[in-house]
Amino acid sequence: MHILLVEDERRLAAAVRRVLEEEGHVVDVVYDGEDGLYQALVEEYDAIILDVMLPGKDGFSVARELRAKGRTTPILMLTARDAIPDRVAGLDAGADDYLVKPFALSELLARLRALDRRARMSASEPHVLRVGDLELDLRAREARRQGRRIELTAKEFALLEALMRHPGQVLTRSQLLDMVWHYDAAIESNIVDTYIHYLRTKVDKDFEPKLIRTVRGAGYAIRGERV
Numbered sequence: 001m002h003i004l005l006v007e008d009e010r011r012l013a014a015a016v017r018r019v020l021e022e023e024g025h026v027v028d029v030v031y032d033g034e035d036g037l038y039q040a041l042v043e044e045y046d047a048i049i050l051d052v053m054l055p056g057k058d059g060f061s062v063a064r065e066l067r068a069k070g071r072t073t074p075i076l077m078l079t080a081r082d083a084i085p086d087r088v089a090g091l092d093a094g095a096d097d098y099l100v101k102p103f104a105l106s107e108l109l110a111r112l113r114a115l116d117r118r119a120r121m122s123a124s125e126p127h128v129l130r131v132g133d134l135e136l137d138l139r140a141r142e143a144r145r146q147g148r149r150i151e152l153t154a155k156e157f158a159l160l161e162a163l164m165r166h167p168g169q170v171l172t173r174s175q176l177l178d179m180v181w182h183y184d185a186a187i188e189s190n191i192v193d194t195y196i197h198y199l200r201t202k203v204d205k206d207f208e209p210k211l212i213r214t215v216r217g218a219g220y221a222i223r224g225e226r227v
């Protein structure tokens with residue numbers, strides 16, 4: 001992997017670089033946040049190891065600015081404090097994982113391997129789902145049918161995505177609740193029916209054939225090979 005290490009503690013940076021290079025990685029090291037952001041924007045990296053407490057610009061800001069510029073490079077954040085607000089702030093800023101200092105170098109390597117696995121899996125996933133003439137672009141967050149753009153809310157999008165990931169397969173209300181609403185206790189189960197109605201109005205009403213099926217007593221399905 002080609003790795004960017006942003007860490008101002010020189011001895012720690014040297015130790016991390018050494019162990020990464022021993023594992024066969026190519027490592028660039030910078031010692032402050034401004035340089036880290038610049039370097040991450042001009043080079044393609046497979047992963048960024050980013051300290052939080054940095055001169056110039058802190059790690060949260062670096063992560064946030066990278067994500068705001070559309071960079072999806074996996075970020076492993078190094079935090080000196082095992083404080084929950086720090087961890088939450090790191091993940092909110094766009095870090096994929098965090099490691100609390102002091103850490104074992106073997107732990108760092110294990111986290112990097114996990115990040116790399118996840119990145120490879122999402123890169124090999126198709127980013128456009130298709131059922132008939134209906135397309136759902138997961139990166140652009142857009143739905144189109146017969147080339148016409150369909151405006152969906154976030155929940156409508158998530159519900160359509162759940163159905164389109166399982167073409168021809170009946171999904172029960174409770175499966176859909178789990179996938180889209182994550183079993184939020186405040187949600188009533190008829191919300192699924194309500195949102196299916198919204199989706200049909202947008203996706204099926206003006207088009208043929210109708211793609212969303214109600215399977216009485218079971219749940220919902222979108223037409224596909226397995227129907």
Ligand code: CA
Nearest residue numbers: 008051053054
């Ligand atoms: Ca530091």
